[in-house]
Each structure stands twice: as structure tokens, then as C-alpha cells.
Amino acid sequence: MKIGIISGSHRQDxxxxxxxxxxxxLLGETHPKIGTWIHDLGKEPLPMWDEALFTGGEHWAPLAKLREQCASTDGFIIIAPEWHGMAPAAVKNFFLVLGNAGEIAHKPGLLVSLSVLTGGANALCELRMSSYKNSRICYIPEQLVIRNVMGVFNDDASANNPEEHDYFVDRGKYALNQLVEYARALKLVRDSGAGDLAPFPNGM
Incomplete structure (x- = not known):
């Protein structure tokens, strides 16, 4: 099994x-046999959608590798910081670019948002409302809203707020366990052929 992680910030660091x-x-600690890969849209940005996506524009050539990675992946973690109460353009563009070819269809997605202060929920609501339609990604009920993000998930333990960090580690493991089980279950759906996109490539 393989899990892909999309880091949706435009920032380099x-x-x-x-x-x-x-x-x-965390996923490696709890499920050591599961492989992971990360695509950081800050360091490896995708071109903004244009019609050359369908006609073989040269600037779209690097997309082939990401398509292959997504096609061979069983589930996704989509990380979307909340900017101005919205999901960043890079995350929305990811779904525009990969929304119709089936590489992420009928695969579970764990949504993760973050905020330096106490926001985060709006970005997740936006993605739950719109990004699944043509992509057919299946967001699981569990999600992570990581507030006060500067004080958690730091490799330097002295930079972490102990109470908040420990809580989010436990909550993260809980969410990742669910993602793994959904990945196992939805493989049955894909293998059944019921999710064939050929008759209706676009969602309603």
C-alpha cells in the first residue's frame, strides 16, 4: 500500500x-509496511490550468511523473493551509489538473488544514464542498485542523507545546489509522469495476 501526501502551500519553506x-x-511508525511520498506544491508547483493540458503543451510534460505516482497510490493526505479564509490556489489547481483522468478516483483522502492562530476550518469546508466532484476522491469523515501550528509537529521537541503536540500526535495516529482502513476497503470498489469513469467521466 502507498499513501501520497500533497503539501498545498505556495511557500518554499x-x-x-x-x-x-x-x-x-507517524505513518511510518504505525504502519511500517506502507510507503509514502510527498509532493510539495511550494517547491514543485504545477502550472496553472490551461487548455494545453489536453493538447500536450511542453510545460505540462513534468506532470506525467505525478500522474504515475497518483495512479499507483491507494490513498491521499491533502494538506491545505487556510489563507484569507480559503484553500490556496495551488490546492485547487491540483484538483483541476488531476480531476478527470481517474488517478485519484475512488481513493480515500484525509483532509488536513492548519493555522498559525485559531483558523483552519474554512479551507476544509471548501475542499469538501467542491474538489471531489470530478476527481471522485473520497474524503473520509475524520480530518485534522491543526491550530497554533508553530507549536506542534516540530522535530525539535523544545519548540513544541507539550500538551498540544501530544494531542495532535494522538489525533494524527487516529486519523491515519482510519485512512489506511478506508484505503483497504476502497480498493475493493476500484477492483469491482463499479467506479468505471468511461460512461460518466464528470460528476453531477
């Missing part, structure tokens, strides 16, 4: 990337 790496570490 982001808290989203920090969270991505820490969740990958």
Missing part, C-alpha cells in the same frame, strides 16, 4: 511541508 513530513513519519 512552509508549515504545510512540516506537517507533511511529520505525518509521513
Amino acid at each position: 512552509s508549515q504545510s511541508a512540516k506537517i507533511a513530513n511529520y505525518l509521513a513519519k
Whole structure:
């Protein structure tokens, strides 16, 4: 089994990337046989959607590797910081670019948002409302809203707020366990053929 992690911040050195790496570490500790990969949209941004996506524009050539990774992956962690009460453009663009080819269809997604202060929920609501339609990603009921993110999931233990960090480690493991079980279950759906996108490639 393989889990892909999308770090959705535009920043080069982001808290989203920090969270991505820490969740990958937690997943490795609790499920050592599961592989992970991280695509950091701050360091490896995707071109903004344009029509050349469908006609083989040269700037879309690097997308082939990400498509292959997503196609061979059983579940996803989507990390979206809340910016101005919204999910960042890079995350929305990820779904526009990978929304119709089936690489993420009928695979579970764990949504994670974060805020330096006490926000975070709006980005998750936005993604739950719109990003699944054509992509057919299946968001699991559990999610993580990591507030006061500067004080948790730091490799330097002295930089962590002990109470909040320990809580989010436990909550993270709980959410990751659910993601793994949904990944196992939804493989049966994909293998059944019931999720064939050929008759209706776009959601309603």
C-alpha cells in the first residue's frame, strides 16, 4: 500500500511541508509496511490550468511523473493551509489538473488544514464542498485542523507545546489509522469495476 501526501502551500519553506513530513513519519511508525511520498506544491508547483493540458503543451510534460505516482497510490493526505479564509490556489489547481483522468478516483483522502492562530476550518469546508466532484476522491469523515501550528509537529521537541503536540500526535495516529482502513476497503470498489469513469467521466 502507498499513501501520497500533497503539501498545498505556495511557500518554499512552509508549515504545510512540516506537517507533511511529520505525518509521513507517524505513518511510518504505525504502519511500517506502507510507503509514502510527498509532493510539495511550494517547491514543485504545477502550472496553472490551461487548455494545453489536453493538447500536450511542453510545460505540462513534468506532470506525467505525478500522474504515475497518483495512479499507483491507494490513498491521499491533502494538506491545505487556510489563507484569507480559503484553500490556496495551488490546492485547487491540483484538483483541476488531476480531476478527470481517474488517478485519484475512488481513493480515500484525509483532509488536513492548519493555522498559525485559531483558523483552519474554512479551507476544509471548501475542499469538501467542491474538489471531489470530478476527481471522485473520497474524503473520509475524520480530518485534522491543526491550530497554533508553530507549536506542534516540530522535530525539535523544545519548540513544541507539550500538551498540544501530544494531542495532535494522538489525533494524527487516529486519523491515519482510519485512512489506511478506508484505503483497504476502497480498493475493493476500484477492483469491482463499479467506479468505471468511461460512461460518466464528470460528476453531477
